[in-house]
Amino acid sequence: NHDIFELIKKEEERQCQGVELIASENYVSQDVLSAAGSILTNKYAEGYPNKRYYGGCEVVDEIESIAINRLKQLFNVEYANVQPHSGSQANSAVYLACLKPGDKILGFDLSHGGHLTHGSPVNFSGKLYKPYFYGVSKESGLIDYEQMRQVAVSEKPQMIICGASAYSRDWDYSFFRKVADEVGALLLADISHPSGLIAKGLLQDPVMLCDIITSTTHKTLRGPRGGVIMMGKDFKNPLGYKNKKGDLKMMSTILDSAVFPGSQGGPLEHIIAAKAVAFGEATSDNFFQYMWQVKKNASHFTNGLVNLGYDVVSRGTDNHCFLIDLRSKNITGKDAEFALGQVDVTVNKNMVPFDTQSPFVTSGIRIGTPAITTRGLIEKDIESIVGFIDEALYLHKKNKSVKILRDRVNKMMVKFPIFKL
Ligand code: PLP
Secondary structure: OHHHHHHHHHHHHHHHHOEEOOOOOOOOOHHHHHHHOOHHHHOOOOEEOOEEOOOOOHHHHHHHHHHHHHHHHHHOOOEEEOOOOOHHHHHHHHHHHHOOOOOEEEEEOHHHOOOHHHOOOOOHHHHHOEEEEEOEOOOOOOEOHHHHHHHHHHHOOOEEEEOOOOOOOOOOHHHHHHHHHHHOOEEEEEOOOOHHHHHOOOOOOOOOOOOEEEEEOOOOOOOOOOEEEEEOOOOOOOOOOOOOOOHHHHHHHHHHHHHHHHHOOOOOHHHHHHHHHHHHHHOOHHHHHHHHHHHHHHHHHHHHHHHOOOEEHHHOOOOOEEEEEHHHHOOOHHHHHHHHHOOOEEOEEEOOOOOOOOOOOOOEEEEEOHHHHHOOOOHHHHHHHHHHHHHHHHHHHOOOOOHHHHHHHHHHHOOOOOOOO
């Protein structure tokens, strides 16, 4: 095991010395880390609090109930399931609960910023269900709501999904609600990326407008890797059981069964404990300040890049992330990811809308500010990072040594320790 612990140490060093700009990553607190690495990992607890298939669950019952209650409070929802092992598991449970194989789903195109689980042909969601897509307008980079409505009206999908992995603007959930009502579709909001911002009121809230909400817990929410499913107060009879009393209760049971035993076995109680810790942290005022800074840093970042002639998709951001279309800079996403990696700036290559490259090469990179903001970086530091990015891409093109630049990056980042939360 020595090898593994040596490698964990090496990864810790990598995380400390670099600039982490992957939009879906973050640094959790020591408390989240302690709970995730706790002896709760030893416990089997199939079922739900007070309804388990194993003995000795009294303690984990209390922990899971706290996690559920904190999540309900954080998002002001009536129903919460904290067991999904990941965001994909949360979505698969919702589909299992609400759709039949062959049903139609309408999601945001992966190549425009959507997620695999929203109908991609390489994912179960595109294999088991019949996927249709909406996308962004070529001119503005903004969601083409009319096009979404047209597909919905002509195809009449059973479910419409809003949410993305790489979209920098807010969502008009009320427009989606109207379209879903018009065609009789269930409306799912997958808020995996912006959930922390939504929880703190910094983006539109889908809870009252969408039937079901899923999220990951490890992105802007800054918890352990995992997923959740929620339903709001204004429940909309998603399965069409009209005017029946107790719909929320019935749908809660259906969703719970779709997670366990429908698509998962024993819950990860150590991760559920870490989720509870993170939800507790997210209820604090400090977390509001954090999310506020994430947003400020992201928009400062886009301004800095635009001023240097970079093509930011939709020309800005409302949230924590954005895409840079590098075609005007004559470098692919793949090469840019490599060039930035050479100076310890970590990003991921990403398709941009109407991309001309394959998903393995891509024309863009995605950037997010949740992780660097957790480390305490503010606007002036963002300006330094914009400079590092521009210089690294220049040095790469000119085939010049990046050593001095990498030292500067590392020197800056040691001033922002990762374990200060
Ligand atoms: N949904 C969206 C919108 C996402 O961005 C992601 C992750 O990137 C997921 C679902 C899936 O989450 P996970 O990687 O935890 O399965």
